[in-house]
Amino acid sequence: MFKLTPAAADQVFKxxxxxxxEGLCLRLAAGRNPDGSIDYRMGFDEPTEDDIRLTSEGVDVVIAPEYVPLLDQTVMDYVELEPGQFHFIFLNPKDPTYRPPSDG
Structure with missing residues (x-):
């Protein structure tokens, strides 16, 4: 399913x-862009009856059922892309822009 890295979970809690x-779930959504890449959205929200619920690294995550196919197998991380510039990134093998992380 969907996973958070420890760094992403720490930043979500912060x-x-x-x-x-605090106390709200992390809601995730995704959609296909015209070029086939995936647009990711997130925010804090109350769960609904229809949501898929999971916990990753202590973070309660909710996803509406229609977004599960795009978010399945995705890992959310929090990384330094440039010195002093930290961002959430989504590592999703279903996204045509996905590149597996390299060692180092």
């Missing part, structure tokens, strides 16, 4: 605390 949304 963002929830900073934004006053």
């Amino acid at each position: 963002a929830a605390k900073q934004g006053g949304t």
Whole structure:
């Protein structure tokens, strides 16, 4: 299913605390762009009856059923892309822009 790395989970907890949304679930959504790549969206939200619920690295995650096919097998990480510039990234083998992480 969907997984968070420890670094991503840590940043999610920090963002929830900073934004006053502690106790809410992390909601994920995804959609296909015209070029076939995947657009990822996230925010804090209350779960609904229809949501798929999971816990990864202590983070409660909810996904509406229609987004599960795009998010299955995805790993969300929090990395430094440039010095001092940290971002959430989504590693998804279903995305044509996906490149497996290299060692080092």
